[in-house]
Amino acid sequence: MLSKNNKIMQRDLEVIWHPCTQMKDHETLPLVPIKSGKGVYLYDFEGNSYIDAVSSWWVNLFGHTNKMINNRIKAQLDTLEHVLLAGFTHEPAVELAHKLVNITPQVLAKVFYVDNGSSAVEAALKMSYHYHLNRGKRKPLFLSLTNSYHGETIGALSVGDVALYKKTYEPLLIANIQVPVPKDQSEAAASEALEALEKVLQEKAHEIAALILEPLIQGAGGMHMYHASYLVGARELTQKYDIHLIADEIMTGFGRTGKMFACDHADISPDFMTLSKGLTGGYLPLSVVMTTDEVYNAFYCDYNEYKAFLHSHSYTGNPLACSAALATLEIFEQNDILGENEKKRIYIKEKLEKFSLLSNVKEIRQQGMVSAVELKGYRTEERIGLRIYEYALSQGVLLRPLGHVIYFMPPYIISYEEIDRMIEVAYEGIRQLLTD
Numbered sequence: 001m002l003s004k005n006n007k008i009m010q011r012d013l014e015v016i017w018h019p020c021t022q023m024k025d026h027e028t029l030p031l032v033p034i035k036s037g038k039g040v041y042l043y044d045f046e047g048n049s050y051i052d053a054v055s056s057w058w059v060n061l062f063g064h065t066n067k068m069i070n071n072r073i074k075a076q077l078d079t080l081e082h083v084l085l086a087g088f089t090h091e092p093a094v095e096l097a098h099k100l101v102n103i104t105p106q107v108l109a110k111v112f113y114v115d116n117g118s119s120a121v122e123a124a125l126k127m128s129y130h131y132h133l134n135r136g137k138r139k140p141l142f143l144s145l146t147n148s149y150h151g152e153t154i155g156a157l158s159v160g161d162v163a164l165y166k167k168t169y170e171p172l173l174i175a176n177i178q179v180p181v182p183k184d185q186s187e188a189a190a191s192e193a194l195e196a197l198e199k200v201l202q203e204k205a206h207e208i209a210a211l212i213l214e215p216l217i218q219g220a221g222g223m224h225m226y227h228a229s230y231l232v233g234a235r236e237l238t239q240k241y242d243i244h245l246i247a248d249e250i251m252t253g254f255g256r257t258g259k260m261f262a263c264d265h266a267d268i269s270p271d272f273m274t275l276s277k278g279l280t281g282g283y284l285p286l287s288v289v290m291t292t293d294e295v296y297n298a299f300y301c302d303y304n305e306y307k308a309f310l311h312s313h314s315y316t317g318n319p320l321a322c323s324a325a326l327a328t329l330e331i332f333e334q335n336d337i338l339g340e341n342e343k344k345r346i347y348i349k350e351k352l353e354k355f356s357l358l359s360n361v362k363e364i365r366q367q368g369m370v371s372a373v374e375l376k377g378y379r380t381e382e383r384i385g386l387r388i389y390e391y392a393l394s395q396g397v398l399l400r401p402l403g404h405v406i407y408f409m410p411p412y413i414i415s416y417e418e419i420d421r422m423i424e425v426a427y428e429g430i431r432q433l434l435t436d
């Protein structure tokens with residue numbers, strides 16, 4: 001007789017095409033059917049538990065089936081599940097927008113609701129281009145950083161630079177120029193990259209609408225990290241050359257980097273900020289594009305001047321998702337989350353020190369509640385990330401390495417004991433690669 005896990009897996013594979021997956025891998029690699037979640041743990045149908053060390057693709061902040069968020073959604077569910085946001089509004093959207101305006105950098109004063117990360121990036125790119133057009137300037141190019149990731153819809157993919165996702169679709173993409181990301185976390189690397197940025201701006205700024213970047217941490221690009229002084233310089237240069245700065249904080253927002261937003265480390269206000277992932281505590285799809293009154297006002301005129309931003313998604317500002325976001329922000333308000341995270345960060349940093357003694361470890365990086373161990377000496381075809389993934393899973397930890405980079409991005413409610421377990425399993429997985 002098949003186990004419950006296996007039964008679900010087989011029924012799944014009959015009909016579901018999974019994201020970011022070569023489906024043939026599942027001929028040998030079992031899917032993991034999850035029955036329930038609680039705190040940092042996911043449980044399958046056979047009673048096995050897994051520490052969710054990647055926050056279910058970087059979305060979860062306060063654990064699975066969190067009481068406060070659950071209650072908020074349940075209450076909203078019996079009040080209003082959804083209503084269109086054109087011509088109509090509702091309390092969760094209004095309250096959330098006010099809160100977001102209050103906590104994000106100073107000049108961000110308007111909230112445009114979208115329903116996932118990539119779509120928020122699309123909307124920000126369109127808004128930026130359209131802003132310049134409304135001001136009488138045609139600027140059809142975007143500028144982004146090498147090794148960047150902004151999502152996988154056509155526009156978002158165009159400004160990204162992860163070959164694995166992008167290369168195939170190259171002929172379909174929109175015009176984009178890339179400048180080098182700082183090569184490491186040093187201030188010197190940031191200065192060097194700023195020089196390269198200014199060179200491009202001197203030549204091409206008149207054609208460029210915006211510079212889009214992931215502040216401080218490039219997530220999908222292997223948890224690559226850089227110094228906050230790059231953000232200070234990028235803000236100065238974009239202002240000097242009259243192009244927008246779009247801070248894509250979809251992954252870095254809501255405390256991941258140690259401050260509420262990565263931009264706070266540099267004390268800068270971008271012209272646009274995209275937020276999603278942690279926004280709803282990892283519960284429901286929702287995203288926003290935050291922007292300035294200046295941008296907003298460039299679209300504000302009589303209807304027949306045809307300057308409005310006519311962009312929409314069916315589930316724009318869904319009330320259930322907004323309620324989850326309100327509960328998430330309330331948890332931040334009622335607890336010293338950033339303070340507690342800082343203690344955990346230091347603890348994780350100490351725990352990771354011993355990794356540097358392993359001969360296959362190239363570098364250990366950390367920024368806030370994101371830590372990464374980069375390995376060396378392996379070819380892509382060896383798929384060592386997959387080996388670590390399988391080993392960790394067998395030990396009850398969900399790690400999902402990006403190529404040769406093993407990273408930890410747990411929900412903030414992870415306990416010190418669970419941190420020990422998560423790191424010990426990763427260490428053993430990396431150490432075993434040496435003896436295999």
Ligand SMILES: *Cc1c(COP(=O)(O)O)cnc(C)c1O
Nearest residue numbers: 116117118149150151219250251
């Ligand atoms: C995940 C991510 C996106 C895309 O968000 P989706 O909701 O997956 O479309 C965009 N930008 C960054 C920085 C991300 O990490």
